[in-house]
Amino acid sequence: MDRSQYNASVAEIIMVNPDLMVLRIDTDEAAGKFEAGQYALLGLYGSEKRSANSEPEKFPADPLKLIQRPYSIASARTETRQFEFFISQVKSGQLSSRLFNLNVGDRLHVGNAITGLFRLDEAPDGSDIIMVATGTGIAPYISFLRSHIIERPESKMVVVQGATHQRDLGYYSELTFLADTVPNFFYVPTLTDADEHWDGYRLMIEDLLKQDVLQNEFNISPDPERTHFFVSGKPDMVAHVSEWLEAYGYRRHHPDDPGELYVEEF
């Protein structure tokens, strides 16, 4: 089997649930610098086995071809050799079903270029930062917080994370710990199908925002002058939240045309 493009090894796998994992890889060579929130390409050849709980591929992979997809880095921006990713399995997908068959020590490809415009350092110092995520959309915020949280003591920083069940809330312990220890950081998890033990919000993210939870709990209103919003995850949620913010005058950010709304769709 051709492994010529493999340049990294699996260091650790943490299964959050059968279709959600934290994947840590060690690269053979130190990677270039990156900014919190950026992504790298991961790759495996089509000849690699798919996971036992995958479903038939929509488009069968060419065994000789390296399948590559982008994944947000969850690590702090100071990392140069070990990179963490938070990955959900698309059961009929080409690459994620193969990533879910990896074991510690297995080899894979990671692209040399780490890139992306979804970066906390694009938001001005002093502005409040709201980070909204569903699913693996939480990964770039973990990088934001691990990299920058102590640098922004003047900003309120809030993670709003939506999921179906509590077991789907990736990084729940890390985010709860941060909220308990960092005075300007707040964590708002919300579940749409919680069991009876859950005493948090039970709302869709869109509804939680529209019901002024941020205003009531943290005195943060949707004001583009003061508050920058990052929105990352499922396309539907990203579209609904963006539409709601645009009604308050938010504009999509681009480095050449700065705005206050940053989006990343997975």
Ligand SMILES: Cc1cc2nc3c(=O)[nH]c(=O)nc-3n(C[C@H](O)[C@H](O)[C@H](O)COP(=O)(O)OP(=O)(O)OC[C@H]3O[C@@H](n4cnc5c(N)ncnc54)[C@H](O)[C@@H]3O)c2cc1C
């Ligand atoms: C900038 C960026 C960052 C990303 N970061 C992450 C990340 O941190 N973690 C992560 O898990 N994913 C992330 N993704 C998504 C990832 O790149 C792949 O698209 C995903 O893993 C599916 O790839 P696949 O080869 O398994 O499926 P494919 O073979 O590409 O797709 C198979 C089928 O599934 C559909 N499909 C594709 N993606 C999804 C999905 N997410 N949910 C449901 N159906 C889907 C496709 O439309 C297609 O019909 C990111 C994407 C982008 C653009």
